Amino acid sequence: MKNIKFLAGLFLIITAFSFTSCENEPIDPAIDLGNIGGNPGNAVFRADFSGSTWNATSAQAIISGNIIRIGASKNNGESFGILIDGSTTGTYPANENILNFNPAGSEYGYWSINIDNPSENTGSITITNINTSNKTISGTFNFKGYWSDDTVTNILPTVFTNGVFQNVPYVVQAETGDTFFAKVNGIEFDEVDILAAEIGLAGQDFISVAAQNAALNSMTVSVRANLGAGTYPITGNIATDVVQASYTFDDEDFTATSGTVTIISKTATKIKGTFSFVTSTFNVTEGSFDVEY
Structure with a gap:
């Protein structure tokens, strides 16, 4: 879809949640997954890649207008960012939205779009539940990640599988004067x-x-x-x-x-x-x- 042109131009920012929208304002800091609502272990964000399982230590989501944004990170600076052109449950193609993993200390990362072949089916993300009472979001994802710096040609793609996020808290952002x-x-x-x-x-x-x-x-x-x-x-x-x-x-x-x-x-x-x-x-x-x- 055409919207990927708009999202891709700013995909790096989603992992840190450092952006705002014309209908939104900055959210609270990411929430510690070990103590959400006083219920340790209530939420998870994990994925398998490079022979091991990655587990987040904090996560947060935003639903604003027709966009869902999810960010998760570890204490060492590694992070996942997800940006979806939609606001309801369902399955979304990875190459028409953005899924991104950033290694610690790098402005670049592995993202779900093959710049040389944007139509490649690189995976998907499924929103399975949006709990409007508890303000949590759950789903699954998998994608083939290409290095986002297209001037570098010696970094091979990485495959991310068994991605799961459960009961990640979300906020609905309020209007700003942008x-x-x-x-x-x-x-x-x-x-x-x-x-x-x-x-x-x-x-x-x-x-x-x-x-x-x-x-x-x-x-x-x-x-x-x-x-x-x-x-x-x-x-x-x-x-x-x-x-x-x-x-x-x-x-x-x-x-x-x-x-x-x-x-x-x-x-x-x-x-x-x-x-x-x-x-x-x-x-x-x-x-x-x-x-x-």
Whole structure:
């Protein structure tokens, strides 16, 4: 589905739950699986890979709009992240959603999409129960994980099997004041969802703001995390540009070849700015954003 373009652009952030949505606000820290509701052992998150069973020490889930997010981690820094384009029980293809395992200390990980063959059936995730009374979610998953840094070719895929999460607590996020606006070839881009986060791109930390409309077209604006207030040019050289932008239309990506991004203000948790850019086909004007990340 087209939505994977939007989700994949920010998949690294789901393992830490460091992002917000236009309809959401940050959640509480992940809950210790050894003491959920005073009932030790009530919840589990585990999976088999590389000849052993991985058991989480903490986990948390979010249900927001039409998206389910699940994160689990161990004390050593290893983590799983799951992002599902849906909010009900059922089975979802792994290659049309995101399942990700991050080794400790790495900005990259094994994720359920083969960049060279996105249509490959890499597995699935099944939501078996959403308990609205106890606010817990349960399910199973398995997937073939490809290393997310596609510039590295000597890391083989890893197969994750027997994935289980039971009674993982979830929250429903409340509304925030995040905003996003832009026009594409003079027509307003009417977003229905916004994701914002600080993530690693090409060895650098960027703050990325992504928006998606009802037609599943999406727009992303990224700025180097160490930038302050000011106006920065887009030249189309993603290796050197400190600000970048792109537009995905009808499942095709269009990268900005010129333009500017202005940071009006930035704090440790919020960024406000304006932007405009040109691709080979589209002219994006009157862009603005004001989001938490």
